[in-house]
Amino acid sequence: MLFPMKILVTAKRVEDPESKIKVKPDGTGIVPEGLKYKINPFDEIAVEEALRLVAKHKGETVVVSIGGKEVHEQLRHAMAMGVDRAVWVNHTGPLDQMAIAGLLKKVCEKEKPDMAILGKQSIDDDQNQVGQYMAEWLGWGQATFASKHESLDSDAEKSKTPALVVGADGKTVKVVREVDGGLGTVECTLPAVVTTDLRLNQPRYAPLPGIMKAKSKPIEELTPAGLGVDVAPKLTVLKMSAPAPRKAGIKVPDVATLMQKLKTEAKVI
Amino acid sequence: MDSWSAFRSALEAQLPADTCSTDADDLATYGRDWTRVFAPAPKLLVRPRTTAEVSTVMQLATAHKVAVVPSGGRTGLAGGAVAAKGEVVLSFERMRAIGPIDALGLSVVVQAGAVTEAVHRHCAEAGLFWPVDFASKGSSQVGGNIATNAGGVRVIRYGLTRQWVLGLEVVLPSGEVLQLNGALEKNNTGVDLRQLFIGSEGILGLITQATLKLTRLPGKTDVFLFAVDNLKAVLKLFSTARKGPFTLSAYEFFTDKCTARLEKHRGLRPPFEAASSHYVLMEVEAADAGALDPWLQKLFEDGLVRDGTLAQSEEQARGLWALREGISESLSATGLPHKNDIALPIEALGAFCTELDSVFSTRYPGWEICLFGHIGDGNLHVNVMKPEQLTKEAFWEKTHEADEQLFSLVKKYHGSISAEHGIGLLKKPFLHYSRSDTELALMRALKAAFDPLGILNPGKVL
Numbered sequence: 077m078l079f080p081m082k083i084l085v086t087a088k089r090v091e092d093p094e095s096k097i098k099v100k101p102d103g104t105g106i107v108p109e110g111l112k113y114k115i116n117p118f119d120e121i122a123v124e125e126a127l128r129l130v131a132k133h134k135g136e137t138v139v140v141s142i143g144g145k146e147v148h149e150q151l152r153h154a155m156a157m158g159v160d161r162a163v164w165v166n167h168t169g170p171l172d173q174m175a176i177a178g179l180l181k182k183v184c185e186k187e188k189p190d191m192a193i194l195g196k197q198s199i200d201d202d203q204n205q206v207g208q209y210m211a212e213w214l215g216w217g218q219a220t221f222a223s224k225h226e227s228l229d230s231d232a233e234k235s236k237t238p239a240l241v242v243g244a245d246g247k248t249v250k251v252v253r254e255v256d257g258g259l260g261t262v263e264c265t266l267p268a269v270v271t272t273d274l275r276l277n278q279p280r281y282a283p284l285p286g287i288m289k290a291k292s293k294p295i296e297e298l299t300p301a302g303l304g305v306d307v308a309p310k311l312t313v314l315k316m317s318a319p320a321p322r323k324a325g326i327k328v329p330d331v332a333t334l335m336q337k338l339k340t341e342a343k344v345i
Numbered sequence: 346m347d348s349w350s351a352f353r354s355a356l357e358a359q360l361p362a363d364t365c366s367t368d369a370d371d372l373a374t375y376g377r378d379w380t381r382v383f384a385p386a387p388k389l390l391v392r393p394r395t396t397a398e399v400s401t402v403m404q405l406a407t408a409h410k411v412a413v414v415p416s417g418g419r420t421g422l423a424g425g426a427v428a429a430k431g432e433v434v435l436s437f438e439r440m441r442a443i444g445p446i447d448a449l450g451l452s453v454v455v456q457a458g459a460v461t462e463a464v465h466r467h468c469a470e471a472g473l474f475w476p477v478d479f480a481s482k483g484s485s486q487v488g489g490n491i492a493t494n495a496g497g498v499r500v501i502r503y504g505l506t507r508q509w510v511l512g513l514e515v516v517l518p519s520g521e522v523l524q525l526n527g528a529l530e531k532n533n534t535g536v537d538l539r540q541l542f543i544g545s546e547g548i549l550g551l552i553t554q555a556t557l558k559l560t561r562l563p564g565k566t567d568v569f570l571f572a573v574d575n576l577k578a579v580l581k582l583f584s585t586a587r588k589g590p591f592t593l594s595a596y597e598f599f600t601d602k603c604t605a606r607l608e609k610h611r612g613l614r615p616p617f618e619a620a621s622s623h624y625v626l627m628e629v630e631a632a633d634a635g636a637l638d639p640w641l642q643k644l645f646e647d648g649l650v651r652d653g654t655l656a657q658s659e660e661q662a663r664g665l666w667a668l669r670e671g672i673s674e675s676l677s678a679t680g681l682p683h684k685n686d687i688a689l690p691i692e693a694l695g696a697f698c699t700e701l702d703s704v705f706s707t708r709y710p711g712w713e714i715c716l717f718g719h720i721g722d723g724n725l726h727v728n729v730m731k732p733e734q735l736t737k738e739a740f741w742e743k744t745h746e747a748d749e750q751l752f753s754l755v756k757k758y759h760g761s762i763s764a765e766h767g768i769g770l771l772k773k774p775f776l777h778y779s780r781s782d783t784e785l786a787l788m789r790a791l792k793a794a795f796d797p798l799g800i801l802n803p804g805k806v807l
Contacts, residue, residue, distance in 0.1 A: 092658060092659060092660075094658070094659035094660060095659075112658075112659065114657070114658040114660075115657075115658075153657050156657070229612055280616060281570075281616035281654040281656070281657070281661060281664075281665075282654060282655065282657055283617075283652060283653065283654055284569070284641055284645070284650075284652070284653035284654055284655060285645060285653075287654075287655055288638055288641060288642060291638070
């Protein structure tokens, strides 16, 4: 028999890498005009995994996002994919990783999920810290960089089989994770924090009925003050700058010249 | 010295040394398009860099009565760019300059060899758009787009290429250069010769440069994919979408036969739990958010769609488009398709398709037929796949017979035997199904007026 699971997932609002991202000339941040936003792709994978687990085990999924009212877009997207309800921590202004982990810890204490599944990092600042802080502060087990043996073209993926395996007693989770040079498997006692890597699954497209239904699903509003978390940043961004532009390539007249340049100039062969 | 040798030595004397090539690989590559019916056999490839050089080639071709086949991105599907009879292939690929954008007049001057997608990228930087858009835009060239009056996925919103060309520079078979209409939006001064060259498939003159008309890039678009039961539902959904709370910018359909090939070749699948026999890709602009929900709700209530999705990001939108745009390529990569590209008045499509089914079941019992197309324009791509056990020759023979029946049906419903692919070599035997004797005679008279020696793309269209 399978035990019902309650799973908490995150849906950070990040800049869509398909829009043109430019650094402000004064280096204080990026130019917000013309940007599009989406769910952090790693979080989207977390949402997908949670939905697969709950489809198998029954139970409930809850999605959390932190930010201004605009993060409702990402919460609705997760709910359109199938998440049952949303928690919105209303906060505008900069947040560092410790503040985010602190807020999520409080939400976990309130919601008491069996598992929290998060993206291993968000594609805006690529920190890869929140899941680890959170697990440590909650005193939970952690399995980072969750992946799976099967490829994304496998039948297991096509049939939307969850990659995370919950023990028969509902008290543990087995996680295949990416490590240097291969895959390792860890088992955690639940509740636990799992962070997702890119090859865990292929997130679903939100079905239209789900998109419509998501509009009436509940979003609960919380605040850092209400949760009792001091979110004053301990990290300060001093300066942001764009990577140096790539030098223009050159054209070579023939293969012989190409080979010669690869040998003597690029020194790659 | 015979006339070919005289032509060759004159070319070499008057043009830079690297203009001509007789390399076997070059000849095989440049001698054909995306059709695989005709074996390429050109004698020479010339790649001029300027209009003046094109003019020189044509003057010499006229003087020595040498046949010339114009060649763009060679993504055509009717054999219009095939050189199978020892012709000279004139490639425009070295003439790909894209000029500065006229942001007030909304136009840009480009050379014929500019790649369609490169023009799109250039215009996008100014927030503008040349709305000629189709699956092969990464290879096709503007000159070919114009010479074939290309259609594609945005016709329902923007019309054909014909509507987006302000001016043309054309080299006549004699070598004379014509400047037609420049950048003028309005110019009612007699017969519009420019329009004669658009869609002429290179039989009247060589397009060397064009002034393209631009529009603003579309704002936010929404991309939907629907799973529906049958073609009837595809058409019914279209009539509902026509009145929907948005501007339709694309309405495309395809069947599960197409997606099976797509999965085999590209590993892509429609993102639905249950498979369906027919799919519709719909793109809309300026959706009225308040009215859209009830509209969508009703589709499900009325049982018009089985399932559906709306892209939540640019990446997902591209993913849905890939399902449609990957089809043509996947069919050719996984088998040998016989392609037909027909157009019907949209209100006749339902009845036409019912009759078509019976043609297929008698002519091709058990064969795999992949249907897709710009259904919103009444345009169907009918792809018959070669069965394993049949030889290529036997396959062409059978499809040729069946085409006669298919085209009689097209004629009966006042359709066109070539909606957007053109006539080229492939559809030439069937042109009479769509054009009257008088029309054909007038076309021949035009051809004779522009190309009295018949040296330009001979054997094509007429």
